[in-house]
Amino acid sequence: MSKGRKIGLILSILLIAGGLAYLGLGQFGQNLVYFFTPSEVVSFKPDYFGKKIRVGGMVVQGSMQVVPNTLKISFRLTDGAATIPVDFEGIPPDLFKEGKGAVVEGFWDPEKRFHSNLIMAKHSEDYMPIEMKQAGITLPKKDLLKTLQQ
């Protein structure tokens, strides 16, 4: 293979790899969704309004209101220190309940309400979204031995 051809080959490899990397990295920044707690959300500066984020907390007991014949649900989400109102439209997961942990995805508006159409709940009774555990949110968790001995 001649030198010119070799350079051509290397150039085309670099071009393709570069193009694909550009595609990936170009999309990367736009598709990062940050996670916050309700306390962080209530003290948001206006430049966070309307951005897609995730918020994790516990669904406040007695706060859930279902609008009949629609897919709209509103509830409040708390981390113990702050509470935010959430307007949700869509299908909540099976394990979404009052008094349980949930992570909502959506945006915070200037009227101080959170709009969401995606809720992620725990996958099992003793499972808690990892983001919440790290954020220091602890939920009432049944002790394995106690429940088993009843």
Place this chain on the structure above:
Amino acid sequence: MFIEIGHFAVILALVLSAVGIVSPILGLKTNRPDWVRIGRQAVTLNFFLVSIGMAAMIYSFLTNDYSVRYVAATSNSKLPIFYKVAGLWGGHEGSLMLWVWILTAYSTLVVWMHWRTQPVTMPYLVSVQSLIMFGFLAMIVFLSNPFERIYPVPLDGKDLNPLLQDPAMVVHPPMLYLGYVGFSIPFAFAMAALFSGRLGEEWIKVTQRWTLFAWMALTTGILMGGYWAYYELGWGGYWGWDPVENASFMPWLVGTAFLHSVMVQEKRKMFKVWNLFLIIVTFSLSLIGTFLVRSGVLSSVHTFATDPGRGLYILIFLAFMLILGFGTLIVRSGRLKSQIELDSIISKESVFLFNNLFFLVAAATVFLGTLYPLLVETLKTAKVSVGPPYYNAVFMPVALGLLLMMGIGPSIAWRKASTDNLRKNFLLPILVAVIATAAAWLIGIRTVFGMAGALTVSFVASTIFIDFAKISALWARRHEINYLLAFYQAFTNNQRRYAGIVTHIGVLVMVVGIIASTIYQTEKVVPMRIGDTMQLKEYTIKMVGLHEVSGANWTAQEGLFEVYKGDRLITELRPQKRLYPVSQTPTTESAIYAVHLGHIFLTMPDIGEDNSVTVRALINPLVLLVWIGGGIMALGVILNIFRPRMKTSV
């Protein structure tokens, strides 16, 4: 009592695996063949010991022995027997047991089959396999022990996570692990080649079938997981770029690159360092896959444990394997110069090169998206997740490029393709592709995704058709037989090549399924009561009932829906909203009706107090092609593994 025997057997296996690491190497260096043989016996014995451990666990599950902590955590007396056995791999500790059991089985089989034919590399292979075994057994014995007892003994178990109570649980994890662990064999042979200095093509020829088998198991495992998520999680999709899906996809991507690039080394003695690099990366990604999923660093349905001690151990073990792999490769790389250089860009070698480039870019994309959130969390305190649009943006062009190469690669000549070779093989397919794309436009396919699909699928399909037609014609002429028989004879005469093409056909079928079910999916979510109807494309769905049903360990509200096409009743669908009382977990069970290779998919995600239900109805056209394609891919691999010896060359 039995559980203690199992526990003891596993501890003994840990000790024996340490013997298996050291004794074959010492035996080789000091010229004592009996010491080398001890290593072999240790591997075989370990298979029996870990089997005893597995049997003890299964026995405890079947006899509801809740004094064993792991059984208490993942089983329940009301759990059907079927799931009690599968409950063994329903948690972190048991999954590790399954992993290491598969590893001992593979190792025993490899040692038994290749002992005589590969005397030089065998001692190193035994040592490397024992090292992996040791790593996992140490983790089982010291950090994630499934044999641990608890006191006081609970009256009943906590139950297997209801989402895992599905027939797929019996086959999906073992299949995936057969794939992950299967890559340890080419990895160990590669390491043995590096250590022993036998750096020719031998290790590739020996492991070719093992790699194919591992790849097939991994492919099947991933597709089963996709189908399971599709009907169980109820969102009607089979792939969501979830971190755990990604974890199994990364070794698949690099493993696929490896399967292709070894052919270049076999035929042309090129890419030597590259192939070693690829297999080390593939196996490392298999380890990362296992650990990511099981260690609890990711938030997902598959994650069980969150114990920082385990995380640290895993990181150290992984780092050790990576340093060992790449370190040896770097030390030996001086001896690995290819003697031959690439002749031309327009050649089979170069298509393989770009194939590898694309697969690796794809793997890097997934790697970045999956691990970036973990990195950010460690470095900053912020938590992020990466959305599917990122993956889709990269995978569209990558898949397109790979598909085109799938058409070009098999037919283009080695070294340097002549203009004649190109014209004979590709002029017609290009014409067909242009016509098919125009036809797609005319029948109303206007999305970029759909048109690109029509272009590539028709191009590749016609290259394959031409390939088959030519070879049949040649054999028919030469042996004066009919075309069908000629095709059969030509196929079996060079079965390695044509079995590979069968796998490519499977890929094409799958691509059609993916495109159709993605861009032509119809979805409707409506609140309904008994007597209500809804219209979904040409189907009318009528809700006619809602009643209570129950199974062995669950109760459910079951809806009854009639599906009409025009006035004709075509089927009844019964989606359920289940409750598993032991863990107080509700689940949504979908109801599916297959029609024209597609699905009518119904779930009832919510039931109100006044018997009004939320109904989610989907039409996923041609979605079955995803798994039919997967089946054809697996068939291709089976034909490849069990191919007859090559007789004559044409």
